[in-house]
Amino acid sequence: MINPRQLFFIIALTRISALLVLLPVVTAGNALQDAWISVIVATVVAILFVWLGAYLAMKHPGKSLGQFSRDLLGKTGGAITTGLLAISFYVLCLIRTRLVSLVIISHFMPKTPGWALAIPVLLTAFYGAMMGPDTVGRASEFLFTVMALIIVVSMVMSYVWSAERVAGLKPVLSRGLRPVFGAAVPAAFLGLMSGLKVLALGRFTVEEHKMPKATALALLVSGLVLLVVTIDVLTTLGPAQAQAYVMPVLALASSVFIEGILERLDLVLMTAWVLGITFDVTVLLASSSILIGDSLGIGHRKVAAALFLLGVVPVSHRFTDIFVMRQLHSIPVTGIWSAAICVGTLAPVFIAYLIKKRRGGS
Amino acid sequence: MRRIGLTALIVFLALGCSGCWDSVEIEEVAIVGSMSIDKGQGDHVVVSLEVINPSALASGTQGPIGESPVVSVMTRDEANTIPAAITSAQRRTPRKICTGLVGTIVIGQALAREGVGKIIDYLVRNATVRSSATLTTCDTGAGLLQRPFMFPLPSRTLAGLGESALASGMTITVTLCEFMARLSEPGIEPITMHTVGRKIKDVQVKRQGDEVKQTDPAVMREQPIDVDVSLDGELPPDSPILNPYKETSSGEFVPGTTINIGIAAYRGDKLVGFLDDHEARGYLWTVGRVEQGTIEVDDPGGSGKKIALGIIRSSASVKPVIDDDLIRMDVELHVDLETREAPMHTNVNNQTLVQALEDSLDALILREARATLNRVQKELKTDIYGFGNKVYRKDPKLWAELEPRWNEEIFPNLEVNIQVKSRVRAPGSAYSVANR
Numbered sequence: 001m002i003n004p005r006q007l008f009f010i011i012a013l014t015r016i017s018a019l020l021v022l023l024p025v026v027t028a029g030n031a032l033q034d035a036w037i038s039v040i041v042a043t044v045v046a047i048l049f050v051w052l053g054a055y056l057a058m059k060h061p062g063k064s065l066g067q068f069s070r071d072l073l074g075k076t077g078g079a080i081t082t083g084l085l086a087i088s089f090y091v092l093c094l095i096r097t098r099l100v101s102l103v104i105i106s107h108f109m110p111k112t113p114g115w116a117l118a119i120p121v122l123l124t125a126f127y128g129a130m131m132g133p134d135t136v137g138r139a140s141e142f143l144f145t146v147m148a149l150i151i152v153v154s155m156v157m158s159y160v161w162s163a164e165r166v167a168g169l170k171p172v173l174s175r176g177l178r179p180v181f182g183a184a185v186p187a188a189f190l191g192l193m194s195g196l197k198v199l200a201l202g203r204f205t206v207e208e209h210k211m212p213k214a215t216a217l218a219l220l221v222s223g224l225v226l227l228v229v230t231i232d233v234l235t236t237l238g239p240a241q242a243q244a245y246v247m248p249v250l251a252l253a254s255s256v257f258i259e260g261i262l263e264r265l266d267l268v269l270m271t272a273w274v275l276g277i278t279f280d281v282t283v284l285l286a287s288s289s290i291l292i293g294d295s296l297g298i299g300h301r302k303v304a305a306a307l308f309l310l311g312v313v314p315v316s317h318r319f320t321d322i323f324v325m326r327q328l329h330s331i332p333v334t335g336i337w338s339a340a341i342c343v344g345t346l347a348p349v350f351i352a353y354l355i356k357k358r359r360g361g362s
Numbered sequence: 363m364r365r366i367g368l369t370a371l372i373v374f375l376a377l378g379c380s381g382c383w384d385s386v387e388i389e390e391v392a393i394v395g396s397m398s399i400d401k402g403q404g405d406h407v408v409v410s411l412e413v414i415n416p417s418a419l420a421s422g423t424q425g426p427i428g429e430s431p432v433v434s435v436m437t438r439d440e441a442n443t444i445p446a447a448i449t450s451a452q453r454r455t456p457r458k459i460c461t462g463l464v465g466t467i468v469i470g471q472a473l474a475r476e477g478v479g480k481i482i483d484y485l486v487r488n489a490t491v492r493s494s495a496t497l498t499t500c501d502t503g504a505g506l507l508q509r510p511f512m513f514p515l516p517s518r519t520l521a522g523l524g525e526s527a528l529a530s531g532m533t534i535t536v537t538l539c540e541f542m543a544r545l546s547e548p549g550i551e552p553i554t555m556h557t558v559g560r561k562i563k564d565v566q567v568k569r570q571g572d573e574v575k576q577t578d579p580a581v582m583r584e585q586p587i588d589v590d591v592s593l594d595g596e597l598p599p600d601s602p603i604l605n606p607y608k609e610t611s612s613g614e615f616v617p618g619t620t621i622n623i624g625i626a627a628y629r630g631d632k633l634v635g636f637l638d639d640h641e642a643r644g645y646l647w648t649v650g651r652v653e654q655g656t657i658e659v660d661d662p663g664g665s666g667k668k669i670a671l672g673i674i675r676s677s678a679s680v681k682p683v684i685d686d687d688l689i690r691m692d693v694e695l696h697v698d699l700e701t702r703e704a705p706m707h708t709n710v711n712n713q714t715l716v717q718a719l720e721d722s723l724d725a726l727i728l729r730e731a732r733a734t735l736n737r738v739q740k741e742l743k744t745d746i747y748g749f750g751n752k753v754y755r756k757d758p759k760l761w762a763e764l765e766p767r768w769n770e771e772i773f774p775n776l777e778v779n780i781q782v783k784s785r786v787r788a789p790g791s792a793y794s795v796a797n798r
Contacts, residue, residue, distance in 0.1 A: 107489040112383040127368065174758030238543030241486075255493035255539035266492075 002137030004210035007201060009140035011218035013147050014283050015194035017276030019226050021099060023248045024186030024329045026230060031183035032239035034171050036230045038183035043223030045184065046191025047216050052346055053195065054212040056353060057202030065199035065349070066294030072352035079295050084344045085196060086291035088337065090307055092193060093284035095328055097122050097315045100277050102322050103247055108270070115316035121278050122315055126308035128282035129289055130301050133204040136279075136286060143279050149272055169231060182331050187226070189334035192341060194280075195219050200287035203294070246322060249273075392457035395434065396517035398500070399481050400470030402440040407473065407481075409447035411437045412517050413455065419514060433514045444484045462490040466517050467538065468498045469554070474626070474633035482545065482631065485538055493539035496521065497554040499626035499633060520620060524555055527623035531646060531655025531673055532639035534625060545631060548761065549750025549768065556626035556636050629744035629769055637734060644734025647695055647727050648747060648780065650678030659726055661705050662718035669719065670703040674787065682752040684760065690777040691749050697727060700788035710789040723784040731780055745773045 002010075025031070025038045060068035065085060070078030101117035109117075128136055173180070198205075198215050205211055233248045236255055245251040253266035286300070289307060293300035314320075327333060398410040418433045437455065441447035452459050467485065469478055485491050498520070513519045527533040536554045544552040625642040627635050637645055646652045653675055658668045676697045683690040701710050710716060738746060750768050754761035764772055 109384040116383065170755060172755055172758050174754075174762075236543070237539060238546045240546035241542045244546075250489075251493060251539075254489075255537060 001204050001206050002133050002201065004205065004207050004214040006137035006140050007198065007205050007211065008214040008218045008221075009144040010136065010201065010283055011194050011197060011215055012222045013140055013144050013276055014197065014280040015191055015219065015222035016147055016225050017273060017280045018096070018190045018194060019187060019222070020229065020249050020273055021096075021103065021247065021277065022326070022329050023230065023233060023242075024190070024334070025183045025226070026233055026239075026242045026248050027245070027326070028186045028329060028331050028334075029183035030175060030179040030243075032172075032174075032179070032243065033169065033234055034173055034180050035183050035234060035239065036169060036227060037171060037180050039187060039223060039227045039230050041181060041184035042187035042191055043219060043226070045188040046195060046223075047219045049192050049342060049346060050195025050198070050215055050219060051212055052350055054198045054202070054215040056349060057198050057205075058208045058211045059353065060202070061208040062203060064203040064290050064294045065345075066291045066296075067203070069349050069352075070295065072349055072356060077348065077352075081345045081348055082291050082295040085199065085341060086288045086295070088193065088341060089197070089200075089284045089288035089291070090311075093122075093125065093281050093288065093307075094311050094314050095320075095325070096277055096281050096284070097125070097311070098320050099325050100274060100281075101315070102320075102325060103250075104270075104274070106246065106322060107250060114318065118315040119312060121281060122285075122308060122311055124278050125281040125285045126304060128279075129286040129304040129308075132301075133201055133286065133290075136283060137204075139279065139282075143275060146272055147276050149268070169235070185331045185338065186329050186334040189338040191219055191223070192338055194222070196341070196346075197283055197287045200290040201283075203290065246326075386458055386460075390457050391460045392455050393463050394459060394461050395463065395515055396466040396468065396520070397461070397464050398468040398470070399444060399473060401472035401476070406440050406442060407444060407447060408438060408440045408470075409444055409451070410439075411448070411451055411459065412515065413437060413459070414515065433510075434516065436516075444481065460490070461488065462492070464491055464495050466496050466498060466521055468500050468520075468557070471499060471501050471633060474499050474628070477631045478628075478633075479631040482538075482542065486542060491538070493537060493542070495538050496524070496535050497538055497541050498524070498557055499554045499636075500557045500559050501636065502559050520557065523620050524557075524623060527555075527639065529654045530639070531652040532642050533623045534642070534646060534651055544748075547748075547751060548765065549745060549752070549754045550748035551630070551744045551746045551769070552628040553746050554626045554628070556624045556642075557620045558622040558624075559620050625746075627738065627742050627744050627746050629742075634744050635742040637737075640730070641734045641737065644730040644732075645738070645746065647676065647697070647731040647782075648678060648693060648735060650676050650695065652676040652697070656702065657699065657723065657726065659719065659722040661708065662715055662722055663705070663708055665705040665708070667705040669701065669705070669708070671699040671719075671723070671786065672702045674698040674700060680747075680749065680752055682749070682756050684753065684757055688777070689753060689764075689772070690779065691752065693778060693780045695727065695731070695780065695782045695784075697723070697782065697784040698787050699723065699784060701786060701790045709793055710786065711793040716786050719786055720784050723786075724782040727782045727784060728780055731782070735778060735780075739774045739776065743769055743774050745769055749773065749776060749778070 019025075025035045025042065029035075029038070031038050056065075056068070060071075063071075066078070066082045069081045072078070073081060097118050098114070100121055101114045104117055105112055105114060128139070195215050195218070198211060202208065202211055229249060229252075233242045233252050236252055237245070237248060242248045242251070249269060250266050253269045256265055285304060285307060289300040289304035292307075293303040296303075393414045393416060394411045395414045396412045398408075400408040400410070402408040413435045415433055415435070437451040439447040439450040441450055448459060448461070469481060473481070485495075486493075510516050510519050513522055524533065524535060528535055533555050534553065536552075541552045541554060544550050622639060624639050625637040625645060626633055627637060643652060643655070652673055655673045657671050657673060659671070661667050661669050676695065678696075679694045681692045681694075683692055704710060708715070710719070735747075738744065745768065750761070750765070750773065753764065
């Protein structure tokens with residue numbers, strides 16, 4: 001079992017790792033210097049939707065979405081709503097695994113084949129999923145401390161701010177509000193997917209009444225970290241150039257060094273990020289297996305083993321490259337994906353819950 | 363199941379120690395400390411790399427008697443592109459060239475005049491080159507041919523000279539990242555540090571009866587070389603730009619020295635001119651970036667002598683004023699100073715004297731700032747101050763209309779009101795030298 005504090009760590013950690021990779025608020029859309037406003041919009045939207053998920057999990061203690069959606073919508077309806085979220089978790093797990101290998105290859109190890117990096121990450125995730133939520137919860141406490149290093153480093157980076165640069169953050173909105181909301185879409189999607197893990201992990205969480213608060217707080221804290229990093233990126237690299245980088249956070253780290261103390265900030269960030277993203281992949285695989293297992297009535301470890309074997313080829317193959325990854329984090333793809341999750345999973349389950357509640361069901 | 367998982371994990375993690383594919387032993391690496399990119403014949407670029415020998419650096423001069431360890435080697439290769447030139451250098455280097463620790467990148471004037479776009483593209487795309495590397499523009503193509511002085515490495519000598527100029531408030535260090543940010547931002551043009559390099563003329567002098575070589579002081583009085591931009595890419599074979607410090611007798615390149623440091627002003631990716639050390643300070647006043655240095659003013663007490671003041675800090679606040687048909691910049695400069703030297707018996711505790719001193723400082727700083735601003739506006743016509751960026755941030759729609767005409771028409775005639783508020787904050791450690 002995990003406690004609400006560990007749930008907070010898990011969700012915050014996975015969202016920070018997921019968002020740092022491509023920093024979609026900066027790279028997607030055209031918000032430019034106003035991208036930091038997109039972070040706030042994305043965080044607020046993600047909290048609103050995730051709170052619904054956490055509320056449902058709280059109202060069904062000891063059950064995952066796979067179990068209580070079947071109670072609310074029947075076997076077929078439950079399978080569809082759960083399947084949509086479970087498959088999304090699984091696809092994201094594969095995308096992130098591939099992305100880790102691509103980023104490491106393109107920035108540090110050009111000769112290393114993708115599979116040599118991707119398979120160990122997926123295997124680690126599989127091992128974590130096999131160990132179960134208890135182990136994942138305990139690991140989150142340690143790893144969050146490591147990721148806290150990123151937060152501290154981000155703060156240290158902020159020393160490169162100058163009054164003039166920070167004054168430059170005054171909203172320009174040169175193209176209106178549309179680019180700001182557009183840039184918020186991928187970030188809101190990633191926040192949504194991080195927070196909705198509560199629908200799988202809620203089954204293993206004690207003190208269920210604290211789940212909504214822990215989940216919302218996790219999104220808020222990760223949103224603050226993202227805000228600091230985004231402002232650092234915008235003020236240091238320049239909005240237009242930041243948009244052009246494959247991984248703006250690494251470019252930022254490569255432009256800052258603290259003489260006599262830390263020369264290769266990019267390596268520190270990269271190490272912390274790889275740890276964080278491996279953990280994220282673990283939680284995604286575990287959540288996906290729990291949802292599928294509960295929906296089909298089989299053990300989640302068996303499902304995790306099957307998913308691992310299914311994923312070995314996609315994460316190793318060359319058909320996904322960094323261009324594909326950018327498209328997968330684009331506004332249209334993440335917008336449609338978010339809408340599908342909200343309309344296909346959250347809305348039917350929540351409406352069914354309200355109907356059942358009105359009819360006097362528990 | 364868990365045992366199988368654990369075993370598989372260990373096996374695959376062992377495989378995943380994937381340094382095997384990209385592993386390079388430190389003894390097999392040729393570390394590049396700095397890089398110079400100059401114009402070659404036609405469209406070619408000449409890439410010079412300062413390859414460091416770490417073991418010689420570590421041993422210093424403590425090597426075996428009679429053996430002088432070579433701390434760095436300069437390679438010089440010409441090709442169509444920078445990667446091709448580096449590959450060419452690699453062919454003649456027994457170790458793998460590593461550009462991950464490049465600290466200084468020097469661009470030759472002739473190439474900078476044509477545009478540094480492709481250089482910047484190479485540097486930004488190359489994930490191993492750090493964005494914290496300092497960019498410098500040299501008036502010749504001999505940026506790296508610096509005679510080492512008080513540092514074993516030429517690049518470190520050059521960087522040290524840059525730091526000294528910075529401490530004199532007469533230049534600014536610009537990293538690759540900052541250059542990129544200025545290049546991509548609307549309404550602000552890039553700058554770099556600018557170095558004037560000269561071939562050293564040694565003269566024989568007698569010291570304690572022995573003849574020794576000494577740098578001819580005349581070298582230090584030379585002016586920057588200005589490239590004729592009408593050459594359309596072809597420079598005469600004997601041009602000092604193409605053949606920096608080349609000995610006519612032996613054909614060898616010899617180290618020179620940096621004799622002046624200022625600021626190079628770009629418009630877009632093209633160099634448009636240089637600001638010498640004094641002009642550079644005029645620019646730095648207006649952008650509030652003078653952080654150190656000394657300033658001399660006439661003694662307001664009427665002694666006819668100078669008072670020297672140390673600059674503690676400076677800041678600038680720029681406010682764009684946009685009326686219907688008028689754009690004006692209101693610039694307010696704040697400068698904090700302390701007295702470093704004054705004519706004997708001058709008491710800087712005297713409020714009247716301090717006020718007069720501050721008035722003199724205001725006038726001097728204003729004169730320096732105005733002189734540079736005039737030159738940049740009328741001659742260089744490039745908005746290195748970022749006034750256009752202020753307009754963009756205040757009124758993006760207006761900026762969209764003005765942007766095509768900004769550097770050529772609007773910026774040169776822009777009204778800039780500069781107000782200076784200097785403050786002598788301290789007398790040093792004594793108010794005056796006591797009278798007998």
